[in-house]
Amino acid sequence: MRVCTYNTYDTANASDGEPVKIVKIYLKYPMNYTNCWKINPCIKRWRENKPYLRMLKHCFGTEAKSRAETKKKWRSVVGLEIHAQIQSNSKLFSGSSTMYGSPINSNVSFFDCATPGTLPVLNKRCVEAGILTALALSCKVNEVSLFDRKHYFYADLPAGYQITQQRQALAIDGELNFQVYTPGIHPRPYSKVSKIKQLQLEQDSGKSLHDLIAKRSLVDLNRAGIPLMELVFEPDLSDGEEAAALVKEIVLILKRLGTCSCKMEEGALRVDANISVNRPGEKLGTRTEVKNIGSIRSVAAAVKFEIDRQITEIENGGTIINETRSWDTEIRKTVPMRDKEEKQDYRFMPEPNLPPLHVHVTKEIKNKYGLVDVPLLQESLPELPEETRYNLKNNFGLDSTAAIILTNENNLLNIFEAVVKEDSKRKPKLVSNILINQLLTVVNRKALELDTCILNAQHIGELVDMLQNKTINLTTAENVLEEYITESSMTPKQIVEKNNWTQITDEHQLTQICKNILLQRADVVKKYKAGKTKVFRALVGAVAQETKNRADMATVVNILKKLLDE
Amino acid sequence: MNKILSRPIKQVSNKLNAGELKPSEICRAAVKLANASKPLNAYICVTGGSAELQAQESDARYAESQPLGTLDGIPIAIKDNFCTSGTATTCASLMLANFVPEYDATVYSRLKNVGAVLIGKTNLDQFAMGSGTIDSYFGPTKNLWKSTFMNNYFCHPSSESETSNKETSDVPDNWHIAGGSSGGSAIAVATGSCYAALGSDTGGSTRNPASYCGLVGLKPTYGLVSRHGLIPLVNSMDVPGIITRKIDDAVLVLNAIAGPDDFDSTMLKKEFTPIELPECPSVDGLRIGIPKQYKPPGLNVEVEKCLLDVSKHLEEGGAKIVPVSMPHTEHSIVCYSVLNQCEVASNMARYDGIEFGLRVDQNESTEQLYAETRCKGFNEVVRSRILTGNYFLLAENYENYFVRAMKVRRLIYEDFEKVWNSDIDLLLTPTTLTDAPRYREFISMDNQTQCSIQDVCTQPANMAGVPAVSFPVRLSSNGLPLSLQLMAPVLHEQQMLTTAKWIEQVLQFPEIVLKDSSLLM
Known part of the structure; x- marks a missing residue:
């Protein structure tokens, strides 16, 4: 049996005889990470817009308002494709580092810049990460999957083709259950299911920067060959908020699995949306594809904009053409992408340098070739968000909203679990209320980042106890939290005592x-x-x-x- | 010294070990000969400087009686489509004329590790697309046989027609081609400027020139020798090949380069056991198949005669000759043509002038830069294969061409399987249909047509991934080498080469030896 071999270690710059070197790419002026935001609007937006990040984290979605009356006349269909960079030390097919923000063209091996004669060697860690993700999404893992070449000419695609999985992906037929909850639009959470067509492994491309005035292009190949999982979803969604909620859920899952950093501002997770509208009862409309959406908020906004644009277009007597568009975050519109007028024929063919990828799928049979072991990975799956929400509701009696918010905020969830576990007399509902209402209110009021707040579960527990035994009331609790967060040299108890905030119950x-x-x-x-x-x-x-x-x-x-x- | 250059490697090694000779002395002679044989154009680049350094290091090892093995200090040459760190690797194209890799192909690094001395990079058809070594950016390679350069050699036992060499010089383009695409490697070995040369074999590119130059051309099992650093033609068929004057020499090189390599995922995982051939091989009890489909139109009667005679010898040696049928052979060449052009289209996509190689001065647009670079850097053969391959790969054509060709490839593979399963140990066939054609005859047909004629007997082994070896039989009435080919089941090199050695000993094909008075004095 000829099976795929792997990089023995997932270690960047391993002594694999292919020293990482700077390629001669005719850089006309030096560029480094510290000034690249000037050129890259995606990073610029990320750097400048802190409130947006906070909102993203607190998963409160957008304030966009639905146009109820138009909605009735139209049905919109949305399907997503998500590209997630796999968290690994080295690239998918080479030993070079995947470190984000490294100096331009410093993470480039001979293979990454398509030096003639080099061959791909599959990174085992990426296969494991892909399978772990597939299992978390209830996919069926293919015992044998295949790699293909997808051809197109672009300066940041050095080989002239991308190695991907077109004919037989790593995994197929998955399903994702998630909650849609957008205060203002969907004030009541509801469940949604989206089917996953397939999960495939593929290479990321490099980055091109075009200087139109000087008529020159700069190429950075640090990203070329970074491992990606592409998740292809069925068009099961109906609006931007559902799309955003799906992406949020994927982010939660991938973070728990540790298979993707999900730092959208670094491009670690990118979303393409296929969108069409039709009148109820009629067949599906022509779809457009909005490429490379770079944040959860943009997903909601871009999909909404595109739906509205298509409806307006048709209502004004126009037609929708099958095209690729991009989301311009400055003008908050989708715009047609240049140089895509012609329909591309990717001339797929099997990648002859990679034999079929075999994985071990049957627990009962011995894994004698040392293949990636699917049943073993299945056992190692952590608790998933859906399970967490279920437990919060059923074991702790929380309502759906509280369960969603806690699950979305890993920090809060950890505190919640610790506080409740420490003393079984503590009422879970009260604990969750304090975290969601009082704590988040204070954090928002003080314009802080939850991730950077130093929160001690024992201290929160102390606060809960004071509430429960009526030493303080809710209003005081909020004040205590405010003081605790801004200058937490004292415990809540000490703060109450210092301020003489004990409740008068006599x-x-x-x-x-x-x-x-x-x-x-x-x-x-x-x-x-x-x-x-x-x-x-x-x-x-x-x-x-x-x-x-x-x-x-x-x-x-x-x-x-x-x-x-x- | 002149005679030393044509001795078997083992004998040279003995002399080195005995201290009768130093690697640097052989190296200097080899480099001198390589330069002197320039009229035949075997080398794109003679690496005299680095060879001298390598040889001196080898001198030191022998002086301390610590040579790295039989190949230590032995001059070798490598086809110019294997990457050699610090030395240009051109694929005989303008596209890569300025390409200096910074890494070594696995086969070269393994040869270096056992002390072999690289004399130079040898000529080929551009990107190995051809069967004559005439489509090189650096000009064609000419056959040694019947060239005026042959006057520097004597034949042992002597061939009758030394005078007839003259006829080549009068008529223009009347010289004989070396075969290809590894023609440079073949001529490098034939002239004695190295003891062994690496070629690559995708459809017969190692065996074809070996056949035309009276040499041994070995194509190992696919996956036995690493392709890392071999600039690909057809990834699923490319195999590094070995050209030597004797079977034993080929075995020494194979033992040095074969075995798993982490850089090539298509390699067989099995640990490689070095091959050892007996001093007195035997063919007793072997069942050797002769496929009836390997008698295509255009097969020279003299080659047929070779086949008959060798069969007779084998039978006398105790082997059983069995006629066999491989019904899909006739489709092999067209199937190969489709797969070849598809992979070529894909493999050539990286030559866009951005990261390495030629880049024309063009700043109109990126697309224009690509188009002009590729137009200028590739010859017409390469360009037409790219175009055809891309046509086959279009979504609307994919099923009709690529998928069907893959299915036919499977059938050809099964033809071989059936033969092996009917207790056939080896197959004996022609390598080429004739002796070496004259250049002017050869160019009367285009590259593609020639390939489909030249590769007809060699290329099925690549389709099936089985090992094959071409070996010289005798000189034709024209005074040119005639050769045959043995094929074996996957990883049965040992048996195949044992048999080839037995035949070699029986046939005593003439050796050509540099005259003492020639060139190097």
Whole structure:
């Protein structure tokens, strides 16, 4: 049996006899990572737009508004293709490093720049990562998969072809369950399923930079040959928010698996969307493809824009042509891509330098050739987001929204689990509320990044305990958190003590305070007794103010009612 | 010294070990001869300087009685489509005329590791596309046999027609071709400027020139010898080949270069056991098949006679000659043509003038740069194969050409399997249909037509991946070498070469030896 061999180690710059070297690529002026954002709008946007990143992280989607009335007349169909760079030390077919941000053309082996006579050698780590991902997406892993050459001429594709898997992919027929939840558009979370047609391994291309004025092009091959998994989804989605939600879920999964960094700002995860519209009952419309969308927010915006554009076009008597477009983040529009007018024939053919890739799929049979072991990888799968949400709802009694938010925020989830685990008397719902409402509110108000906040689960637990035993109330809890996050030299307990924020629960003391308020606000009491019961809130507020929010408000309400009814 | 250059490697090695001779002395003689034989144009580049250094290192090892093996200090040549670090590797094309690789092909690094001395890079048809070594950017390679240069040699036992050499010089283009595409390697070995040369064999490119030059041409099993560093023609058929004067010499080189290489994923994983041939080989009890389909139109009667005579010898030696049928052979060549051009179209896509090689001065657009670079850098043969191959690979044509050709390839492979399964040990066939054609006859047909004639008997072995060896039988009535070919099941080199050695000993094909008075004095 002739089976595919692998790079023995997934170590960058391994002593593989192919020293990594700088290729002679006629760079006319030096460029480095520190100034490349000036040229690359994708990086520029990323550098300048911090709030966008925060939003992305907090998964609150866009504020885009749906046009309900148009929607009824039209149906939109969306299918995604996701390119995810596999997290590996070396490239898919060579030993050179995959380190992002390395000096231009420094991660280039002879194979990567298509030096004649060099041959591809498959990196085992990439096969494992691909299969792990496939298993997480319930795909069927093919016992034998094949590599093909896809031909097209482009300066950043040194061989004139890309090695990909066209005839028989690594895995097929998967399924992804995810939650669509966009406050403002889909205020109530709902479940969605998208089928996965296939997961294939392929090479990334290099990068070209065109200087139109000086009429010269610069090529950086650091990215050439970086391993990619391409996930091809069936057109099962109906709008931009669903598309964005799907991408969010993929990001969660890949991060948990450690198979992709999912740093979209580095291009580690790129999305292509196929979009068409049709009237209900009619056949599917002509589709367009929006290429290389670089953020989750852009996915939602680009798909929405393209759907609206197509509808407007048709309603104005125009037609949709099958074309490739790109998403311009500056003008927030999709625009047709140049140099794609001609339909490409990729002239696929089998890659003759890579024998069929065999993997071991049957647990009962001994893996005697030392192939990549699918059952073993299956056993090593971590808990997946869908499972986490299920557990949060069923084991801890959280609602769907809370489950989604916690699952989306790994930091919060870890704290939640630690706090609940530490003391079984702690109420999971209360813990989740504090994390989602109080903590996130404070983080947003202070314009902080959740990832950079130093949060100690024991301290959060302490806070929960103080709430649960009524040492403090929710409002105080928020204040404590604010102080804790901004200058966390003290524990929540110490903060409460220092500020004398303990809750007043003593009924006698509270009755005294309430009596005083009723005396001071005799006018309000008068209105209340005249039947204007709404003003009751003003009295409650007055007590809160008087006690600097320290009063146990539930008790206060009872006392006030009792006093007023006397 | 002149005689030493045509001795078997083993004998030279003995002299080196005995201290009668130093590698640097042989090396200087070989380099001198390589330069002197320039009229035949065997070399694109003679690497005298680096050869001298390698030889001196070898001197030192012998002085300390620590040679690296039988090949230590032995001059070799390598076809100019194998990458050699620091030495231009041109594929006989303008496209790569300035290409200096920074890595060694595995076969070369292994030869270096056992102390072999590289004398130079040998001529070929551009990117090995051809069967005559006439389509080289650096001019054609001429056959030694019947050339005026042959006057520097004597034949042992002498061939009757030394006078007839003169006829070649009068009529223009009347010289005999060396065969190809590894014609440079063949002539390098024939002239004695090296003891062995590497060729590449995709459809017969090693065996064809060996056949026309009276040499041994070995094409090992596909996957036995690494292709890493061999600039590809057809990846699924390319095999580094070995050209020597004697079977034993080919075995020495094979033992040095064969075996798994992590850089070539298509290699057989099995550890390679070095081949050892007995001093007195035997063919007793062997079943040798003669496929009836290997008698295509145009097969010279003298070649047929060779086949009959060698069969007779083998029978006398105790082998059984069995007529066999390989019904799909006739389709092999057209199938090969399709697959060849598809892979060529793909493999040549990287020559765009961006990363290496030729780049024309053109800044109109990237597309224009590609087009002009490729138009100028490739000859017409290469360009037409690229065009045809891309046509075959178009989505609408793929099933009709590529897929069908792959199916036919499978049938040809199965023809071989059936033969081996019917207890046939080896196959005996012609290598080429005639002796070496004259240049003016050869160019009366275009490259593609010639390839389909020249490769007809050699190319099925590439389709099936089986080993094959061409060996000289006798001189034709024209005074040119005639050869035959043995083929064996995958990895059965040992048996194949043992038989070839037996035949070699029986036939005593004339050796050509540089006259003492010639050239090097």
